[in-house]
Amino acid sequence: MKKYDAIVIGAGHNGLTNAAYLAKSGMDVLVVEKNPWIGGASVSRSLHEGWTYSNCSYVCSLFRPEIYRDLELARHGLQVIPYEGGLTFMQDGDYFGNYSDHERHHRELARHSKRDANAYDRFSADVSRQTRLIRPFLMRTPPDPTSFKPADVMELVHMLKTYWDLGEDILYDTMRFWTMSVGDFLDEYFESDVIKAHMAGSGIIGTALGIYSPGTAYVLLHHYMGDVDGSIGSWGFARGGMGSIAKALAGSFQSFGGEIMTDAGVDKILVKNGETKGVVLENGDEHYADIVVSNLDPKRTFLKIMDENDLPPDVVKKAKNFKIRGSSGKLNISLDGMPTFRGIEKGHELLKADFHFIDSMERMERAYDDWKNGTWSKDPYVDTLIPTQVDPTMAPPGKHMMTVFVQYCPPKVNGEEWTDELRDEFGQTVINQIAEYSPDFKDLILHAEIRTPRELENEVGLTEGNIFQGELTMDQLLFNRPFPGYAQYRGPVKGMYMSGSGTHPGGGVMGAPGVNSAREILSDLSRKNVTPEAFSDE
Amino acid sequence: MSVREADKRVLRTPFYSRASELCQTNLWSPWKAYTTVDCYSYVEEEYFAIRNATGVFDLTPMIKYRISGPDGLAYLDKLMTRKMSKLTPGRVMYSAWCNDLGHVLDDGTVFHLEENLWRLCSAERHMDWLQATALGFDVEIEDETDDVVGLAVQGPTSCQTLKAMNLSCVENLKPFQHMSFDFEGTKLMVSRTGFTGDLGYELWVPSEYAEKLWDTLFEAGKAFGILPIGSHALDIVRIEAGFIQAEVDFVPALNVVRAGRGRSPFELGLDWLVHFDKPVFNGRRALLKEKEEGSRYRFVRLDIEGNKPASDSFIYNSKKDIVGHITSATWSPSAKKNIALGSVEMPWGRLGDELYAEIYYNRELKWNRLMARCHVVEGAFFDPPRRRETPPLDY
Numbered sequence: 001m002k003k004y005d006a007i008v009i010g011a012g013h014n015g016l017t018n019a020a021y022l023a024k025s026g027m028d029v030l031v032v033e034k035n036p037w038i039g040g041a042s043v044s045r046s047l048h049e050g051w052t053y054s055n056c057s058y059v060c061s062l063f064r065p066e067i068y069r070d071l072e073l074a075r076h077g078l079q080v081i082p083y084e085g086g087l088t089f090m091q092d093g094d095y096f097g098n099y100s101d102h103e104r105h106h107r108e109l110a111r112h113s114k115r116d117a118n119a120y121d122r123f124s125a126d127v128s129r130q131t132r133l134i135r136p137f138l139m140r141t142p143p144d145p146t147s148f149k150p151a152d153v154m155e156l157v158h159m160l161k162t163y164w165d166l167g168e169d170i171l172y173d174t175m176r177f178w179t180m181s182v183g184d185f186l187d188e189y190f191e192s193d194v195i196k197a198h199m200a201g202s203g204i205i206g207t208a209l210g211i212y213s214p215g216t217a218y219v220l221l222h223h224y225m226g227d228v229d230g231s232i233g234s235w236g237f238a239r240g241g242m243g244s245i246a247k248a249l250a251g252s253f254q255s256f257g258g259e260i261m262t263d264a265g266v267d268k269i270l271v272k273n274g275e276t277k278g279v280v281l282e283n284g285d286e287h288y289a290d291i292v293v294s295n296l297d298p299k300r301t302f303l304k305i306m307d308e309n310d311l312p313p314d315v316v317k318k319a320k321n322f323k324i325r326g327s328s329g330k331l332n333i334s335l336d337g338m339p340t341f342r343g344i345e346k347g348h349e350l351l352k353a354d355f356h357f358i359d360s361m362e363r364m365e366r367a368y369d370d371w372k373n374g375t376w377s378k379d380p381y382v383d384t385l386i387p388t389q390v391d392p393t394m395a396p397p398g399k400h401m402m403t404v405f406v407q408y409c410p411p412k413v414n415g416e417e418w419t420d421e422l423r424d425e426f427g428q429t430v431i432n433q434i435a436e437y438s439p440d441f442k443d444l445i446l447h448a449e450i451r452t453p454r455e456l457e458n459e460v461g462l463t464e465g466n467i468f469q470g471e472l473t474m475d476q477l478l479f480n481r482p483f484p485g486y487a488q489y490r491g492p493v494k495g496m497y498m499s500g501s502g503t504h505p506g507g508g509v510m511g512a513p514g515v516n517s518a519r520e521i522l523s524d525l526s527r528k529n530v531t532p533e534a535f536s537d538e
Numbered sequence: 539m540s541v542r543e544a545d546k547r548v549l550r551t552p553f554y555s556r557a558s559e560l561c562q563t564n565l566w567s568p569w570k571a572y573t574t575v576d577c578y579s580y581v582e583e584e585y586f587a588i589r590n591a592t593g594v595f596d597l598t599p600m601i602k603y604r605i606s607g608p609d610g611l612a613y614l615d616k617l618m619t620r621k622m623s624k625l626t627p628g629r630v631m632y633s634a635w636c637n638d639l640g641h642v643l644d645d646g647t648v649f650h651l652e653e654n655l656w657r658l659c660s661a662e663r664h665m666d667w668l669q670a671t672a673l674g675f676d677v678e679i680e681d682e683t684d685d686v687v688g689l690a691v692q693g694p695t696s697c698q699t700l701k702a703m704n705l706s707c708v709e710n711l712k713p714f715q716h717m718s719f720d721f722e723g724t725k726l727m728v729s730r731t732g733f734t735g736d737l738g739y740e741l742w743v744p745s746e747y748a749e750k751l752w753d754t755l756f757e758a759g760k761a762f763g764i765l766p767i768g769s770h771a772l773d774i775v776r777i778e779a780g781f782i783q784a785e786v787d788f789v790p791a792l793n794v795v796r797a798g799r800g801r802s803p804f805e806l807g808l809d810w811l812v813h814f815d816k817p818v819f820n821g822r823r824a825l826l827k828e829k830e831e832g833s834r835y836r837f838v839r840l841d842i843e844g845n846k847p848a849s850d851s852f853i854y855n856s857k858k859d860i861v862g863h864i865t866s867a868t869w870s871p872s873a874k875k876n877i878a879l880g881s882v883e884m885p886w887g888r889l890g891d892e893l894y895a896e897i898y899y900n901r902e903l904k905w906n907r908l909m910a911r912c913h914v915v916e917g918a919f920f921d922p923p924r925r926r927e928t929p930p931l932d933y
Contacts (some may be wrong), residue, residue, distance in 0.1 A: 065845070069874045072922070079585045079872065084579070100580060101563075229582065239590055347563075349579065351576060386633045390763065392591050392695050392933045397761035431873055535845045 004259075005366050006291035006498065006521070007279055009266050009305070010461070012040020013063070016249035017226055017514030018499040018521075020071055022291075023256035024127055025522055025530045026462060030287060031258065032279060034265030034461065037243075038250055040295070041460050041467065042509050044241025044394075045360060046453030048169065048447035052394040053332035054241040055449065056460055056467070058385065058403040059083075059354075061226030061235040062508035063245065063294040064139060070532040071520055076251035078244050081390055082228040082236040084354035088198040089437045093343050095352040096194040096359075100234075113192040118516075123189045128168055128178055131225040131232055132537055135377045138225070138512045139534040141520060142479040142487045182216040183361060193360045200364055201356055201381055202274045204407055206467040206507065208325035210368030215473040222506065232537070235353075237387045245509060269294070269496065271310040276495035279305075290495045291521060295514070296533035297462060297469035298322045298482035298502040300531055301491075315492045318483040323471045324502075326464030327371060327454030329409030331430055334447040335400040338386070339438045352389050356382060357433055374415060376426045376452075380433060381407045408428050411453040411464040426452055466506025469500050478504055489517035491523075542564075547574040549599035552687050552748030556756075560766050567769065570599040570663075571683075575768040582871070584771035588734055589872050589920075590783045591763025592696045594755065595772055597688030597740065598748075601663050605656040607677035614648060614656065617671050617820060619803055621813040625650045630714045630729050634803050634811050636821030641791035641800030643667060645808065647731055649716060651696055657682070661784040667792065671820060687748045689755065692738030692775075694924055694933045695762035700728065700739060707927035711739070722750050733772065735779025737924040777877060778920040780808055780839050787837075787865040787879055801881070802828055806901055808839035821894035835862070836887035839919065840895070840912040842876040845869060848895040848910065853882055858894040864895060872920040878912075889914050 011033035023029045037043060041056035054374040060080050068078070082221040086098035096112055107484055109117035143155035163171060177185065182203025186196045202223040208217070228234040238244045250260060264285075269292050270277040273325040278288035294301040301320035303312060338346055341355075358381050367377035383405040388395040395401045406426075413422050427450035435441045453465030463470060470476055479487045482502045489497050499517035501507035519531045548568040551557070557575050565576040571853050574596060578584060587593035605613070614622045620633035627650045634645040639788055646660035650900050658668075668679050691699060700708045705719050716729035724747050732738035743751050756764055776783065788801045803812050803823060841866055847869055853862040860883030870877045878895065886893065893912040898905055924930050 065874065074872060074874045079590065082582050084583060104562075209549050229869055231582070268730065358737070390586070392763050397698070 001286060001288060003278075004028050004287065004289040006030075006293060007032060007289040008181040008293045008295060009269075009279065010034075010040060010295030010500070011038035011246065011250070011262070012500070013042040013245055013249060013509050013511055014499050014501060014514035015040065015293070016246060016253055017067055017071075017259055017520045018251060018293055018295065018510040020253040020256060021515060021518035021531050022257040022265065022521060024071075026529050027527075029253070029258045031260045032264040032266055032281065032287070032291070033260065034282075035459070036263050038260060038262060039243045039246035041462065042242045043460075044243025044456060047332075047449050048334045050333040050396045050399070051447070052241050053401065054238070054243070054387070054403055055332060055451070055466075056330065057242045057403065057509050058234045058387070058455065060238050060242065060509055061223075061228060061233075062243065063226070064511050064512040064515065065227065065230075066139065066532040066534055067511045071249065071252040073245075073252060073411045074250040076248035076255070077321030078248035079227055080236040081239055082234045083353045083390055084230065085350040086355060086357045087344070088194055088359055089342070090149055090194055090359040095343055095350075096198050098198065099350075108240070109195065112195055113190070116195050117189045119189045127221065127224055128232070129420050130174065130221050133166065133174065134221065134225055134414075135232075135268055135537055136162070136534060138510070139515065140483070141489065141516050142504045144485070144488060145479055147484075162305070163315060165170065171347040177221070179214055180217045180219050181212045181214050182220050183211040183365075185217040185220070196361050197359050197364055198356065200361065201383060201407075201437040202348070204364070204368070204381065205383060205405065205473060206328055206407075208327035208371065208408070209473075211364045218474065218477070219365075221473050222508065225275070226510075237391050239391050239393060242509065252351055253505075258307075266305050269306050271307065271493050272498075274494055276316075277492055291497065291525075292495060293499050293521070294491070295495045295500045297324055297466070297500055298498070299324055299463040301498060301502075306493075310493055312492050315483070315486070318486075322482060322502075323473070323476060324463045324466040325470065325471065326457070326466055327408045328456075328465065328467055329376065329406040329426060329453070329467055330451040330456070331402075331404040331406065331427055332449040332451075333402040333404065334395070334446055335386075335402055335444045336446050337398065337444055338389070338400055339441045339444055341438050352384065353385065355384050357437055367408055369408050374410055376409045376429060377407070378429060380430060382433065383407075383429060384434065390418055409452055410458075418452050423450050423452050423454070426450065462470070469502035470507070472506050477506065480508060489513075489520045495538050543807060550746045551628040552594055552750055553596045553598065553689075556749060557596060565768075569769065570601070572599040574599060574830055576856060577768040577770045578766050581768075581770045584765060584767035585774050585871060587763065587765035587767055588693045588771065588775050590694065591765070592691060592693040592699050592759050593765055593767035593771065594732075594759075595690040595692070597690055600683070600688060601660045602682045602686050603658040603660075603664070603668060604680045604682045605658060605677055607675070608655055609675040609677050610654055610656050610772045613672060613675040613677045616818055616867070617668070617676070617814060618648070619757070619813065619819055619821065619825070620811045620815050620839055622648070628715055628717065629654050630716055631730050632714070632811070634806075634808050635866065636803065636825065637667075637791045638821060638824060639791065639800060640802045640821040640824030641794065642788060642803055642806060642808070645782070649727075649729060652728070657686075662790050662792065664792075669787045684732045686742055687751075689741045689751065690732050690734070691735055691755065692732045692734040692743055694737055694922075696738050697930045698760040698932055699755070699762045699764055703754055706802050708739075710823070713926060722747060725893050726751070733781060734775040735781065735918050735920060735925060736775065737927070737930050764846070767774055774864075774868050778870050778918065779878060780879065780918045782837070782879065783823045783866070787881075798834070801834060801835060804828060804833045805835040805837060805881070814862070818855070833884055835881050836884055838862070838879055838880050838882055838887040839914050839917075839918045840864070840878045840893070841919070842878055842895055842913075843877055843911045844908070846897050846899045846908065846910070847876060848852060848878045848897045851878075851897050853880055853886075853912065854894045854896060855886055861886040861893070870919050875919060876910075877919045887914055889916065894912075
């Protein structure tokens with residue numbers, strides 16, 4: 001059987017990014033993917049004729065522009081279109097709108113609170129300071145703080161110097177910011193409940209924590225640190241759906257001679273004498289390579305496709321304790337036309353972006369209470385978009401596609417496995433909430449794909465359906481991601497590496513874990529570094 | 539106190555009522571005689587209307603000349619550097635025209651409307667030069683800038699939009715062809731032309747039909763993501779397409795005061811528009827001499843490292859000598875590259891030459907300077923196949 005230079009397990013965006021860089025450096029690389037399609041959570045599929053869904057991830061901001069440019073993803077067909085707008089519908093019939101234009105936004109904020117309108121500038125500057133701090137570290141391998149290797153020491157010094165340069169006040173803010181709750185953070189700026197509720201969503205998306213749980217302020221930052229064409233904090237649609245990102249990455253990978261095998265789930269990573277030798281597929285086929293990269297989450301990697309006997313007990317224990325709790329669901333809906341929403345005219349610019357139906361911090365927290373009680377939120381926080389207002393490729397002309405991300409949805413319902421009936425009931429809860437604000441919504445539904453953590457886990461392979469491959473809390477970030485001692489993309493077995501969102505800098509369709517991991521592999525092989533340097537914000 | 543309408547410095551185009559209704563920013567700039575929208579909503583949104591759906595741009599201020607008469611073709615052949623003999627009725631040709639020094643007066647498009655009737659669209663006014671060249675030809679030249687209005691309808695869903703206007707067989711129109719349709723009792727001319735380097739069309743009607751055309755077009759485009767676009771978004775796409783603009787990338791020869799500021803077609807990357815196999819045309823002798831002796835400058839399209847636009851930058855060679863400057867620069871959201879157009883002294887600007895752009899940029903009132911490596915590239919920065927496909931795919 002042919003021997004490859006490297007095998008990458010999982011054709012998600014990070015796996016493909018990793019594979020593309022290994023192939024770009026001249027290596028002979030095979031990507032194996034369990035599904036008949038590629039993309040992982042960056043996937044677009046047509047489940048209702050004429051409509052295309054972004055089945056999992058649905059918007060793009062975090063994807064590193066350096067990778068986009070360097071791998072020529074534009075030439076391979078990728079187009080990310082930024083969107084402007086967004087709103088939160090209120091129970092009293094009003095709404096809070098999110099305008100990109102500063103002056104227009106100020107007027108909208110002032111409509112709800114004059115003080116908040118002004119505080120928003122303070123908020124923006126403070127958040128910008130934090131994003132400015134973290135962005136340069138996205139495309140860098142975190143240092144191991146316990147290591148005395150020159151590279152680690154230098155990187156640690158670099159990191160500390162960057163922090164120190166901020167000045168004392170900001171340093172305090174940073175320490176607090178990384179550990180506090182999004183609720184407490186927003187309370188320091190705003191008095192209007194709907195303004196806080198609108199912004200708090202970014203702190204809990206994909207996270208099994210509530211708005212007043214410590215650590216959620218960072219999750220907000222995680223959603224603010226991306227950019228589209230240099231506009232930091234902007235989000236966009238991938239034309240044709242998020243699968244276009246995977247498709248372009250695959251095109252780039254293949255242009256370097258890479259090979260992708262679908263319907264090729266991995267049963268085991270082959271290890272002999274403490275070194276990886278390749279993979280055994282579920283169908284029994286074996287493929288060989290001295291480098292094996294797992295793009296799967298840490299639990300799947302170490303507990304499912306590796307033999308416990310091949311691993312240090314410490315790693316097994318850490319993998320078992322890794323926090324990767326399912327907390328989200330997703331609805332993808334084919335619509336026969338554009339729904340009407342209460343209190344805002346059809347075609348209003350605010351509707352072109354994300355909209356939500358929870359207008360108070362109290363309701364946000366109650367939604368989390370339901371999850372803690374073992375069920376889905378009866379009044380959920382949803383992140384809803386109708387991308388077809390902008391993207392003409394995902395539904396027939398005049399028709400629409402709606403994507404609804406739902407927080408919270410538990411991995412098990414009251415301790416029991418999900419059933420199809422429960423899944424549909426969950427879907428109905430979400431549809432009912434939207435219908436309260438849109439009288440014609442239900443009549444326009446032609447088809448709906450309802451996904452609970454069960455579907456996300458079974459189809460995409462994300463343990464418990466956790467969209468970030470592990471929670472984004474301080475104990476699992478930077479040199480702690482996925483676990484202390486293993487944050488530099490190297491596994492515990494020689495030749496074994498990790499490239500998924502379970503590694504630094506974490507989840508979101510970012511590509512950074514994939515490129516960072518490739519850089520480490522190339523360095524271990526003494527090959528020339530072909531990965532791009534980060535653009536500077538300075 | 540009030541200002542008489544005739545004393546207003548800039549005029550409103552016949553689309554003003556519609557454009558002002560849709561303009562959220564209220565930001566306008568003068569373009570020739572008229573005020574036109576810089577940006578309706580967000581530059582990014584308008585930019586992506588062109589590259590993702592359909593963007594509509596008001597072309598009213600473009601200078602338009604009506605050229606008629608039995609000697610029209612011979613006249614155009616004398617005027618233009620490009621051989622115009624292939625310009626049959628139903629076709630459009632892009633060309634440049636020069637003064638006797640072989641310096642470009644302007645570039646523009648010529649439409650052969652019907653037997654013995656042409657339209658020349660240009661950025662600048664040229665009546666004086668056009669009349670001077672007409673000596674000895676049986677042609678008549680009229681300025682019809684204010685009589686004819688145009689809307690550029692550009693982007694991947696532009697053809698679908700026009701089909702929804704019931705313009706039958708419009709999808710068969712090839713690049714640089716035009717055809718006419720009955721429209722509300724007048725003639726609507728549709729040409730497959732544009733300034734975006736994308737699939738796109740330009741729609742032309744007598745001015746009095748402007749609002750009717752706008753309304754019909756926007757109604758038809760509703761399901762195809764149609765949006766009006768301002769000049770800022772258009773500027774990004776034309777740089778991506780690698781198109782030059784008068785008064786930005788070159789000084790029209792008519793306006794040149796300082797010696798050496800004019801540029802020949804060779805110096806603007808327009809070599810392909812110069813046809814020496816026709817015996818006579820304006821500037822021929824000077825251009826022939828330049829061809830033999832070599833040009834002074836080279837027009838370059840540059841892919842620049844990093845993400846800071848190189849607007850107005852000096853261009854250096856590897857020895858750190860200034861060898862040229864950037865004339866247009868932008869971040870390209872479609873190519874995902876930092877791109878620019880520029881003019882460099884010969885022999886610089888060859889493929890593979892080591893060039894640097896000196897970029898200045900401001901961060902919270904502090905200026906930073908950086909030398910960014912530039913790579914000379916050939917052709918458009920963004921060149922989608924749909925630009926040439928006939929009939930085009932649906933998006």
